[in-house]
Amino acid sequence: MTDPLDKAPADVPPDGGQGDSPRKDTAAHPGPIKAVPVRHYGRWIGAVVVLGLLALLVRAFADAQIQWSVVGEQITNGTFAWGAWETLKITVYSMVIGVVLGAILAVMRLSPNPVLSSVAWGYIWFFRGTPVLVQILLWFNLSLVFAYLDLGFIYKDEMNQVMTPFVAALLALGLNEAAYMAEICRAGIQSVDSGQTEAAHALGMKGGKTMRRIVLPQAMRVIIPPTGNEFINMLKTSSLAFAIGYGELFLRGREFGSRTLAIMEGYIVISLWYLALTTVFSIGQYYLERYYARGSSRSLPPTPLQRLRKQLSSFRVQSNVGGVKV
Amino acid sequence: MTDPLDKAPADVPPDGGQGDSPRKDTAAHPGPIKAVPVRHYGRWIGAVVVLGLLALLVRAFADAQIQWSVVGEQITNGTFAWGAWETLKITVYSMVIGVVLGAILAVMRLSPNPVLSSVAWGYIWFFRGTPVLVQILLWFNLSLVFAYLDLGFIYKDEMNQVMTPFVAALLALGLNEAAYMAEICRAGIQSVDSGQTEAAHALGMKGGKTMRRIVLPQAMRVIIPPTGNEFINMLKTSSLAFAIGYGELFLRGREFGSRTLAIMEGYIVISLWYLALTTVFSIGQYYLERYYARGSSRSLPPTPLQRLRKQLSSFRVQSNVGGVKV
Amino acid sequence: MVKAENVHKSFGHVKVLKGIDLEVAHREVFCLVGPSGSGKSTFLRCINHLEQINGGRLSVDGQLVGYREKGDKLYELKEKEVAAQRRDIGMVFQRFNLFPHMTALANVMEAPVQVKGESKAVARERALRLLDRVGLADKAGNYPTQLSGGQQQRVAIARALAMEPKLMLFDEPTSALDPELVGEVLDVMRGLAEDGMTMIVVTHEMGFAREVGDALVFMDDGVVVEAGHPRDVLGNPQHERTKSFLSKVL
Amino acid sequence: MVKAENVHKSFGHVKVLKGIDLEVAHREVFCLVGPSGSGKSTFLRCINHLEQINGGRLSVDGQLVGYREKGDKLYELKEKEVAAQRRDIGMVFQRFNLFPHMTALANVMEAPVQVKGESKAVARERALRLLDRVGLADKAGNYPTQLSGGQQQRVAIARALAMEPKLMLFDEPTSALDPELVGEVLDVMRGLAEDGMTMIVVTHEMGFAREVGDALVFMDDGVVVEAGHPRDVLGNPQHERTKSFLSKVL
Amino acid sequence: GAMLLTACGDQTDSGSKESETKGNASSAPLNDQLPQDIRDRGVIKVGSDIAYAPMEFMDENNKPAGVDIDIAKALGKVLGVEFQFENATFDQLVLGMNNGRTDIVMSSMTDTKERQQGATDDAKGGADFVNYFRAGSAILVQKGNPEKVTTLDDLCGLTVAAQRGTANETLLNETQKKCGSNKIKPFISDQDSDSITQLQTKRADAVITDFPVALYNELNAGGGKLFEVVGQQIDAAPYGIAVSKKNPELRDALKAAVQKIIDDGSYAEVLKEWKAESGAIEKATINAGK
Ligand SMILES: Nc1ncnc2c1ncn2[C@@H]1O[C@H](COP(=O)(O)OP(=O)(O)OP(=O)(O)O)[C@@H](O)[C@H]1O
């Protein structure tokens, strides 16, 4: 049977951090629970093993037949910095084209209109199906097919004039990316509960508005991580543009290697640059994900700083028991 | 006010296709509704425009400075077929490594164990951040760092013996892919409602089992489309292995081009091969998605055949009104 | 206001509605009761054209749902026209379907701003008034996941009311509310009826049906078994099925 | 069976449970009532260690939830031990949480096979029996989305029962059921109580609490306002808050 | 195609450049042999894969440098035009020449029959080659020559790297035939730099590569401490400047120009500067490759 406890609802003071509320009887004022957390000995061992392996790897690379002094010198070389800037530029522009066109294609593909969905399907099929390098070469050499770019009265010029390496790379990378982004957006859209669409329709919203206001924002949570992948992939894929002489990071590495014959060193330098760019993007992605996670769980995921603090505390032996643990 | 209708529940016959149920009074036996569907004039016009543009494009390419006879001859050339087979092989193997390792990395990254999540984070950061080509070269030239592969008593051999082009390409592509797949899997896992995990925990299931039995199968719906992207991308990315002389499709195209200077023709041939491979994969992806969609919506999405039939009927002028329309 | 004549609906081979006839008058609170799976939700969804009927005629306010009649021919409506029809029909779902990426306030403001093109200020003001009416003025800034089940359903009602519809469809609106709040919601609904609102309410609250309802229909297995004034049907059921159902419920 | 001493729980700065004391005896049907947002669901989740309490003591069957006591020190339990504790506690959620990728039958079979390592045949047989008991023998092959709300909740109950738990937690188990089926479910629950099952039921069904409940607690704003036998609390409430709540509910 | 080329010349040029190059053009002896559009333009656009030291590579200032570049400069003097190098990979070089983006390709391209004829039997594809250099092959080994290689025959039983599709690969295959059972383990890579990396990782015992390249590696790789060239230049094959078949006038002008710089000694000077005298030809030819 239950203790017939009898408490006035209003005058029970909230139990603060001190856990000492004067108006309660002494038996009933525990502070925050102090407990010995599960000791993760495995974690300590794991951490040591990982660090050990890392140290070994670093030593092996330091001893390797790689002239690290060359790497050190070249990392600040303006040629590479400039190449990195070009890489960044083409990546951002291409991704903008890819994301916008990809979202449109995804909506088209899911449309009940058979013309729209067939066009989208064909587009995705073709652009996903052919190698990017071939696409780059095709755009750059479009004059093999169309000698002039003729937009009626507005504009007419020789195709070779228009198709600079930058334009060709941008078109090829952007249009190709759109095909991949279309599939990603489609998955995101399909992941949104159909009840959401129904609710929006019931409010009198039309298809387009429902998509923009209700479905896409919720789809973002699913769309962003693979888009981050695509972005970072694009940093590297854009290097294919060196085939048409677009002077980005990879081309600089190649040129350096072929001049100095320090092939591996050149590649290590550009790898470090790529890593730096990737890191910047990853951080951006993290905060974007955090933004779109609003409303999806009761509390926002911690920022890396909060996370670090929490992880450090999980190594400590005794601690106040806090957040949710599963 | 309501008509006080009075009907016996059991003896109302189900209204079949004929819509003529003898036991009802004559006023109340409509057949299936016959209605003039919304006429999508825009669709017809759109279809014509699209077909027109396609025809123009085909003509432009037919007239272009491309020797189509060469393409026709080479498409059946065994060298290319063999290259396609090698491409397929390395793609499938690498993707298997990538998917399995990627899923593990995603779970590690979401783990509350800071050692596991840091290792996963570092792995993803490094492998996403460096160009695949550099990774391929690094694996292939690993003897610059480790001259011998020494697994204690079990196995010891010169690194260069072990690292054949195939092994190096497989390792580089597979490990790199794992980093990308990890992000995709993470998005999928996070898309599953947390109520699912709670329900599983409440039944006494532990973390690992909950992941395998409850979360991952539901995550598949979100994971598969971008994985399809990755698969198809890998078909093309694997061509980077030509740098270390792994004889796949792209290499065959290049060899042909550099030997005969029929560059575009060679690329068109391999593009057709890639398109064929992509098509096969896309079909597989479609049916896989259909399989994992079970339970997610009330009825399964139509197969392409069913879809085609439906689309054709939507062009017809008068039709029986059937499925859900929004 | 709503008129159904021999309405049929099946999903594939499963027949869910097997000829529903009923009429809902203006300013009427019309209750639908029946056992689980009898097709109550499905019928409500048909009225809002979320499902398309397979046979019969269904009209709201004199207009066919989803079709236009010209001569003796039926024409399917365009999306725009369907949306316009739905605008005047508010719907509260069994499972809320709040927009999880928007706060309670934004949920309520969404449709007036996006569909009617109202200014944000006006919509905001009305939204706050409506949230206040359902007792959630202080939760305006919360996201749906930060609300308890009951709180979520009340936001959903406010959201539907924000469009100032002529007809409101409630699919078990109180099933997730705790008893204390049911009364408040009923007051709101009664107030709406006095303002000229027609309501169709699927409910298991027989008390509510008796008190507020002007008409009641008992459905089972896709057909209307018994219809009439709630007092009559609940107090003096004619059919065996109704009797056995009510005996368990009351 | 369940003993709570001054249990506190807060989310960030929001204090939801502000010192709950209560005791649930063996074979008791223990009812929790209270207005929305009073913390009933949260308390139930603490019992099952889906939320970790911030202060006080909470034990089930003599064992602390989530901790082991040795001397005067508390040790957090490992995941394995928590899972073992949960195995004996069945839970039915307010919003079902069925596994959408499994049929009704597979939902019910899942835990016995995966957690207890039962053979599929045995689990299947029991699952079918349980589905029959909740009146869904013919829906065994349906996926959750193919079931109406009421049907889904019944599957969820069968799923919890399949683990043959010693303690069952129900979070508004009947709120999505139509009245006709509430009776059947109550029969099932009464049968369970006779088999030695202890149950904690959050409910707004005062009729059920009065009929079946052995004890009742009225919660408001994170504290227990009044406790006792349902007959006494419902029939003769002592506190203003309880009185006003019940006046609206009954 | 031909139309296109002409159109290209007509359009791209605008007044300013013209006047600037005219003065210098009139003094150049062979200027009048060039097609009119190139004379007007004063520029020959050259496609080149500028990553093949010492033949062509980017110097520290990101300017093209190397044997090909200096020969082009000498040609430019006698033709009264400027040779403008544009960087791209092999595929694009050929495509770019076909669609008029560049006039010629000068990228250490070996002149072969197949390249002259293209992929069809009627020899419609391909390009014409103005031969300007001969590159034999050389054997490059690790410093100190650990395997004691001096001739091709010594390669039997070793792992030998060569670049795909080059005369060096052919040479390797021919040597293989003479080895009998003691086979060469060939390692065929896509870029010359990859072959040489293989020598560094000791995966390969020797690399067969173009003589000037081998020499450059001996002198420069790892500060000249990594590799050495053994034996003599082997089986030299001609390099050619590729010219579109639709432009015989340009081809002939180039041939005349090559002959002119051989005659006036500027050709020899360039080769001397790059230590590439071993590749010198005596007489300009067209399509001499087999
Ligand atoms: N899309 C669908 N496909 C197949 N069956 C469906 C579909 N929608 C509903 N059903 C079935 O139709 C029947 C009626 O469903 P409906 O949701 O209308 O019942 P209900 O009267 O609202 O019941 P409840 O009170 O449980 O909500 C149920 O048996 C359900 O399984």
Ligand SMILES: Nc1ncnc2c1ncn2[C@@H]1O[C@H](COP(=O)(O)OP(=O)(O)OP(=O)(O)O)[C@@H](O)[C@H]1O
């Ligand atoms: N994770 C969380 N973060 C912040 N607030 C929360 C969280 N979980 C619950 N709450 C808040 O705690 C309060 C109690 O919630 P709980 O779900 O326990 O109420 P309840 O008594 O079950 O109500 P109902 O009858 O509506 O289900 C609510 O005000 C809710 O907003």
Ligand SMILES: [Mg+2]
């Ligand atoms: Mg329903």
Ligand SMILES: [Mg+2]
């Ligand atoms: Mg609750």
